Amino acid sequence: MSDIITTIQSAVTQAVEQLYGEKTDPAAVQVNTTPPDFTGDYSVVVFPFVKIAKKSPDAVASEIGAFLHREVAEVAGFNVVKGFVNLEIADTYWQHFLASVAANPTYGRKPRNGQKVMVEYSSPNTNKPLHLGHIRNILLGWSCAQILDAAGYDVVKAQIINDRGVAICKSMLSWKKYGAGKTPENSGIKGDHLVGDFYVLFEQKTKEEYDAWQQSSEASAIFENRGKKEQTEKEFFKDYKNKWFNEHSVLGAEVREMLLKWEAHDPDTVALWKQMNGWVYQGFDRTYSDLGVSFDKLYYESDTYLLGKDIVEDGLSKGVFFKKDDGSVWIDLTDAGYDQKIVLRADGTSVYITQDLGTARMRYHDFGCDRFVYVVADEQNYHFQVLFEILKRLGEPYAAGLHHLSYGLVELPTGRMKTREGTVVDADDLIEELIRIAREQAQERGETEGISPEEKESNLRKIGMGALKFFIIKVHPKKRMIFNPEESVDLQGQTGPYIQYSYVRINGLMQRVEKENIDLSAAVGYEGIQPQERDLLAALHEYPAVLMQAASAYDPSLVANYCYDLAKKFHRFWHDLSVFNADTAAAKAFRLTLSKAVGQVLKSGMQLLGVEMPNRM
RNA sequence: GGCUCCGUAGCUUAAUGGAUAGAGCAUCUGACUACGGAUCAGAAGGUUAGAGGUUCGAGUCCUCUCGGAGUCACCA
Numbered sequence: 001m002s003d004i005i006t007t008i009q010s011a012v013t014q015a016v017e018q019l020y021g022e023k024t025d026p027a028a029v030q031v032n033t034t035p036p037d038f039t040g041d042y043s044v045v046v047f048p049f050v051k052i053a054k055k056s057p058d059a060v061a062s063e064i065g066a067f068l069h070r071e072v073a074e075v076a077g078f079n080v081v082k083g084f085v086n087l088e089i090a091d092t093y094w095q096h097f098l099a100s101v102a103a104n105p106t107y108g109r110k111p112r113n114g115q116k117v118m119v120e121y122s123s124p125n126t127n128k129p130l131h132l133g134h135i136r137n138i139l140l141g142w143s144c145a146q147i148l149d150a151a152g153y154d155v156v157k158a159q160i161i162n163d164r165g166v167a168i169c170k171s172m173l174s175w176k177k178y179g180a181g182k183t184p185e186n187s188g189i190k191g192d193h194l195v196g197d198f199y200v201l202f203e204q205k206t207k208e209e210y211d212a213w214q215q216s217s218e219a220s221a222i223f224e225n226r227g228k229k230e231q232t233e234k235e236f237f238k239d240y241k242n243k244w245f246n247e248h249s250v251l252g253a254e255v256r257e258m259l260l261k262w263e264a265h266d267p268d269t270v271a272l273w274k275q276m277n278g279w280v281y282q283g284f285d286r287t288y289s290d291l292g293v294s295f296d297k298l299y300y301e302s303d304t305y306l307l308g309k310d311i312v313e314d315g316l317s318k319g320v321f322f323k324k325d326d327g328s329v330w331i332d333l334t335d336a337g338y339d340q341k342i343v344l345r346a347d348g349t350s351v352y353i354t355q356d357l358g359t360a361r362m363r364y365h366d367f368g369c370d371r372f373v374y375v376v377a378d379e380q381n382y383h384f385q386v387l388f389e390i391l392k393r394l395g396e397p398y399a400a401g402l403h404h405l406s407y408g409l410v411e412l413p414t415g416r417m418k419t420r421e422g423t424v425v426d427a428d429d430l431i432e433e434l435i436r437i438a439r440e441q442a443q444e445r446g447e448t449e450g451i452s453p454e455e456k457e458s459n460l461r462k463i464g465m466g467a468l469k470f471f472i473i474k475v476h477p478k479k480r481m482i483f484n485p486e487e488s489v490d491l492q493g494q495t496g497p498y499i500q501y502s503y504v505r506i507n508g509l510m511q512r513v514e515k516e517n518i519d520l521s522a523a524v525g526y527e528g529i530q531p532q533e534r535d536l537l538a539a540l541h542e543y544p545a546v547l548m549q550a551a552s553a554y555d556p557s558l559v560a561n562y563c564y565d566l567a568k569k570f571h572r573f574w575h576d577l578s579v580f581n582a583d584t585a586a587a588k589a590f591r592l593t594l595s596k597a598v599g600q601v602l603k604s605g606m607q608l609l610g611v612e613m614p615n616r617m
Numbered sequence: 618g619g620c621u622c623c624g625u626a627g628c629u630u631a632a633u634g635g636a637u638a639g640a641g642c643a644u645c646u647g648a649c650u651a652c653g654g655a656u657c658a659g660a661a662g663g664u665u666a667g668a669g670g671u672u673c674g675a676g677u678c679c680u681c682u683c684g685g686a687g688u689c690a691c692c693a
Contacts, residue, residue: 035636045635047673057673082636083673125693165693301693328691337620338689345691352693381621382688408623408686441655463655475630480623480686487628487642492655494630494641501655509652549633561631561640568640575648575657582652617655 004074004089004097004541005031005042012044015067020053033538039079040086041538044068047083057083091529094537098590099523101540101597108543108604113152117401118363119145120158121375122288122295126280127167128196130287131417132425132483133377133410136472139610140407141375142293143473143556146608148373151551156367160299160359163277169258171195172272173251174202184279190428192283195276196419203420206251210237210244218248290431292465292610297366299359305350307358311394312344320393331390338386356387357394364398371401373554378406378478405554408480425485435464437488438497442617451616459614463497466611470496473609474560494564496611499602502567503613505574506599512580513592526590532573536594539566543601547608556609563605570598 009029016024030045046061053060058080065078065085076090101107121141124130145155175198184191213219214237226236245252261269288294312329315321321329321343329344343354374384384404392399409416417424438460471489475481491497550558579595582588603613
């Protein structure tokens with residue numbers, strides 16, 4: 001059975017050719033679902049043909065409508081309003097369509113297309129626990145991977161772990177100085193939080209040292225000699241902090257020494273680094289498990305931070321890069337609207353972008369992917385534009401398939417989250433909080449009968465996580481999000497639990513179907529499909545197109561909003577029409593089949609977002 | 618300052634260039650002696666930041682203005 005929209009499009013093309021003698025592209029014919037308040041299921045926009053026909057829009061619409069009514073079996077009727085042809089689709093078409101959807105548990109998913117794509121997401125630093133920003137990143141990456149999988153790609157979910165550098169050395173030094181042998185085991189603190197606590201402690205100690213230093217004669221002398229005389233002492237020392245840390249701080253010197261030792265593979269330093277990173281990974285694993293996400297491939301920055309040298313050689317020989325007198329290597333991107341960019345320091349060491357160039361090539365060799373999706377916050381837009389441009393100029397075979405899934409930062413009403421100031425919404429806390437809210441709401445509603453404590457707990461988890469995930473994914477990735485911790489995430493209205501509840505209703509019906517062994521084949525005899533039913537059918541019909549659009553736009557929010565729309569239509573259907581108490585056996589069977597199909601699609605769609613459906617709630 | 622992104626109801630938001638801008642929250646009104654009320658219906662709330670332009674048709678495309686954010690490191 002071919003898609004009704006494709007059928008209409010090609011029929012319109014035929015109509016235009018026969019009536020007005022001009023060939024048009026069927027794919028360019030606009031077919032929309034008819035808005036409420038008009039009769040019909042689908043509408044054809046005829047304005048593009050008005051010039052060809054040299055007639056009024058309404059005349060063209062009437063002619064095309066009559067043609068479709070005559071030639072296309074599925075078109076049962078039509079009407080014309082202001083240059084739009086509204087087509088009524090025959091019940092028999094919907095009957096067949098529904099039967100095919102209900103019989104196909106993988107409806108909407110595409111067969112394997114033989115293409116590989118790598119989605120990189122999460123990419124945490126190992127000096128502190130995950131926060132709300134990571135949650136948005138992780139959920140976007142995860143659902144993007146699921147959607148690409150549904151669209152037929154073979155997906156590799158990857159994570160690059162930033163496990164080296166100054167930040168982790170701060171935590172390490174802090175633990176060494178003040179830790180007194182504290183471990184996750186002997187303190188009961190989750191590993192990533194423990195390490196994060198020492199990072200925060202280090203920042204506190206640094207601040208104390210800085211405050212004390214400001215009283216010294218050395219500091220006074222530097223302040224007196226400041227360039228900007230109009231600066232107050234407070235303003236000056238705020239700006240000066242980085243320079244002070246690098247040139248005067250005792251703690252700063254110790255951290256740099258530690259980093260050098262790590263780079264020189266000093267056994268004690270490496271052992272401490274391994275131990276503390278191990279704690280962090282244990283903690284991350286629990287958070288990932290709570291979020292229900294996983295990875296196929298882990299890359300560690302400690303393995304990759306020296307990569308990219310060969311690419312620099314390659315670029316030099318191809319004339320893409322050039323060398324300056326001091327030996328540093330650059331690329332000139334001014335003709336593409338970017339700047340000159342350094343890719344190798346004079347001392348021969350890599351910079352951030354060199355690493356990314358190297359890892360891109362390495363990943364291609366590892367997996368042979370045609371596409372790479374980087375889920376990274378939009379503050380790095382410029383970096384990725386430059387990175388992709390360089391890879392293009394180097395003639396990398398995967399250059400055309402690179403995509404930066406850029407998303408807006410999650411902020412608090414007071415501004416950006418800052419670890420140092422303790423204004424971070426911790427991922428674990430937030431997860432726990434939502435499950436708590438779900439439990440609270442469930443208690444207000446009273447006990448569900450005959451449900452085991454295990455199932456109850458599992459459901460509360462599904463509901464809480466469903467609320468959190470849907471809340472975050474329904475917003476378009478590019479939009480900046482402001483999260484107010486004072487206002488708890490809703491469980492009513494446009495939410496995950498709203499959609500889960502529609503599924504629970506359907507599940508209740510299906511259980512009864514099974515128990516009473518109801519035969520659904522009588523559905524075929526149903527006549528007079530109701531508007532609420534047609535809305536659902538049209539929505540089901542749309543699902544494959546929504547999936548493909550979400551995949552090509554790398555936009556999970558499309559799937560989230562689709563699921564909400566479908567659930568809303570189902571709730572209305574449920575309210576307005578009786579299923580088990582329907583007038584006829586045919587109506588009952590039809591509505592049960594329809595409910596079954598809606599349940600399948602809701603489950604499938606929400607699964608792409610990482611939201612699980614409870615059977616009861 | 619250059620470049621990029623964003624600006625839709627009090628708040629959170631939706632809308633392949635198509636018809637009367639669609640939802641949710643909050644506010645007010647209603648609806649089951651149960652196919653489960655985490656639901657449904659109704660009211661009120663909009664000059665889509667502003668001004669021009671392109672188009673049969675603009676929240677959407679172009680130009681300018683205003684407001685917000687990001688970025689313009691030999692940091693990652």
